[in-house]
Amino acid sequence: MSEFDDSWGFGTLGIRAFEPARHEGEHSAAIHPTSSFVHSSAAHAAKVFAGEEPGNVYSRFTNPTVQAFEKRLAAMEGAEACVATASGMAAILTLCMSVLKAGDHILVSKSVFGATINLFNNVLTRFGLSVTYVKLGDVAAWKAALTPQTKLLFVETPSNPLAGIADIAALADLAHVHRAWLAVDNCFLTPVLQQPIKLGADFVIHSATKYLDGQGRCVGGAVLGDAQKVGKDVFGFMRSAGPCMSPFNAWVFLKGLETLAVRMRAHNESAQRLAEWLLTQSGVQRVFYAGLPSHPGHALARRQQSGFGGVLGFELAGGREAAWKLIDATRLCSITANLGDTRTTITHPATTTHGRITAEARAAAGITEGLVRVAVGLEDFDDIAADLARGLA
């Protein structure tokens, strides 16, 4: 097994870091779809079970294909350890169950994924954790909301769908002064465009379902961090509680990592062009994309990201009617709330992803009736623009 070289770029890391051993000379990684592993003798079994000798026991604990994905993603994120999970939500649950206890307080940015808010409000609070929501970009508000019980700060940046940017280094400093940890959901940018651990974050969360797969095939996730908290504590929870990733899904994600760098650069380039093109279209009032100099988070995003990602929002003057008309006029774009696929997706946040919150909460979050979100895929740019032009006409 080759490990990796610190000087490698993301393209090389995604393809070559921790290439699995080739038992049959296979060039592409093999899959190990097995629930358990055999031992050469009773004494060997005893040593592996006791952790005195390396080796696999059972795929809820470790599996070679899952480990290949974990090690490669850790190399790309600059993390000491990675634990792969059954989904992105399982990654967030696993992190909280592994490092928090009843009585602890979590500070969360208001604009996180809807299921994350549900998990915090409706599940974790039943186990004695308390949660406060703060404005993503307002470091003073985060500071003011800290309590002696605050153990975890949780943020998603850029936010969905308005591309709000949080200052990762400032939040990490704030967390550490208060003996708390910072977790960053890095789903939208992936390590290719942002490495939160290098900016001071303690944990990175992934929904591998999105860009890591990149073709909309499998559901999975990951928690990344240091050798103690993730390598031991999160892994220990995984071993006992079992929200693990299947070897088959791990293999799909491992193959996804091989093309991640080229795909992210392509998503990025098309989204930037689309944002600039949308600005020139009549009927488009505002475009939310941190790659535009007019975006309030532009300078910060330039500092902490190496690209602005594939997701953008834009607001139509004609409100819901214009937004739905645009969405229904597309022939290429898929009407779905998913993202991180080869296929461009289009969504009306006010009536889908943000449809179940109150009108006041929606207004406070800036989710207007005229807002449309596009997660730019890998089709040719001209075809995506032509598809949207039809509905804007």
Ligand SMILES: *Cc1c(COP(=O)(O)O)cnc(C)c1O
């Ligand atoms: C999709 C998503 C999740 C949840 O991931 P699943 O794999 O669907 O469980 C979490 N965070 C963000 C930002 C997401 O987009």
